[in-house]
Amino acid sequence: MTEATQLKARVLNLSPENFEALAMDIFRFQAQNNPVYAAYLANLRVEIQAIKTLKEIPFLPIEFFKTQSIITGDIEPKVIFESSGTTGQNTSRHLVADPDFYLQIAEQIFEKFYGKLSDFTILALLPSYLERNNSSLVYMVQHFIQQSKSPDSGFYLNNYQELGATMKRISAEKPDKKILLIGVTFGLLDFAEAGLDLSFLQDFNNLIVMETGGMKGRRKELLREEVHEILTKAFAVDKIHSEYGMTELLSQGYSFGEGIFDLPVSMKILLRDVNDPFNVENQHRGGINVVDLANVDSCSFIETKDLGSFVTGNQQFRVLGRFDNSDIRGCNLMIM
The missing domain is CATH 3.40.50.980 (Rossmann fold)
Structure with missing residues (x-):
């Protein structure tokens, strides 16, 4: 059984108390085996072994899905999902190895x-x-x-x-x-x-x-x-x-x-300071960073262009809109 297969099995059988431990394992797996994410971390001068908590993990800007092949491991995608967009826009592509x-x-x-x-x-x-x-x-x-x-x-x-x-x-x-x-x-x-x-x-x-x-x-x-x-x-x-x-x-x-959105056990939202994308400490309103542990074969840590706020704890949130000048996207254009 490959490491990716083991991680996916853990995602399917995940309990909330084990979320961060699995997130850290997926982070280390992707930091070593995802060329684009690894290069991003290297450019940030991130010491992989120094990352000890979820809030310390750098999130990959979602724009990378437009220009790069975001895939973890030496695998071939079986399905390529593409975002909707208006004429002339570059669209995001998600290479899915395990549909x-x-x-x-x-x-x-x-x-x-x-x-x-x-x-x-x-x-x-x-x-x-x-x-x-x-x-x-x-x-x-x-x-x-x-x-x-x-x-x-x-x-x-x-x-x-x-x-x-x-x-x-x-x-x-x-x-x-x-x-x-x-x-x-x-x-x-x-x-x-x-x-x-x-x-x-x-x-x-x-x-x-x-x-x-x-x-x-x-x-x-x-x-x-x-x-x-x-x-x-x-x-x-x-x-x-x-x-x-x-x-x-x-x-x-x-x-x-x-x-008001509820999240599954495989997903968590962190909110970042709109002026400092690396600050997710005690933010109750800001840019939405998504941890999606199901993204084992691509990247589980994504900095989106959505703006949001927490409702209760960090398992319920609202989408407030989008950053100025960001693309209009079909699945999540939900302006308050």
Whole structure:
């Protein structure tokens, strides 16, 4: 069994109290076996053996995923995920050597938060992502659809009539079946404002509406509260759920409402001073640094361009927006 395989097994069986120990082992593994990360650390004059705690680990700026091949070990990627972007933008590329592990960790995380996928019918409204064949979100949702084993599960483009009819039929014939309506924000808004009669949802209590962020220039930008107000009224739900994920991460955070994200055991957030990227001590608001232990084959320590704040401890957080002049990204454009 290779060291990477051993580390992945530990990720899948991780308990919260062992997070930092595993993070340190992954850091040392990547510092030695990831050429780009090793060069970054060398340029910072970091003594690898001197790093003793999670807060001392330097985080790799996410921009490196645009220009470099971020991969740990002498392995070949089986899948290359690419971020969405507007015309002319350089997009991020995540070289994934073990896509089965990605699906395994994504399924484990979802079921930890929401229960068995087999209890759901999954209706996916991801038009901008289906236009590409290298979206990590589509890859994950396709797996979720398969695992749901529901004949009604599937992707929908702009066929809102069919989508509405499917939801109405499920609510009538299978009132105890959970429906997950997961969509890019502009797609959910378009569906909500398509003029369909969705009054049947008033009597259906098993609908979860989950937005993955992103207007992608398709609509006027709205505050999260404005988006959620429109969607809660249209779909007769109390809260709008959200997913915090991105091309460069294999783990996902989930929000059960109000834009407050919970993290899985494989993931942790540190907030950095906006004027000092190496200062993560006692920051309650700032730039989001993500530790994703599932990124064994790439890099687990990523300095993102998101701004956030902690809600309780460091396992719940809000996304406040993005640094000025940073790219508009589909999965995590969630402005407060």
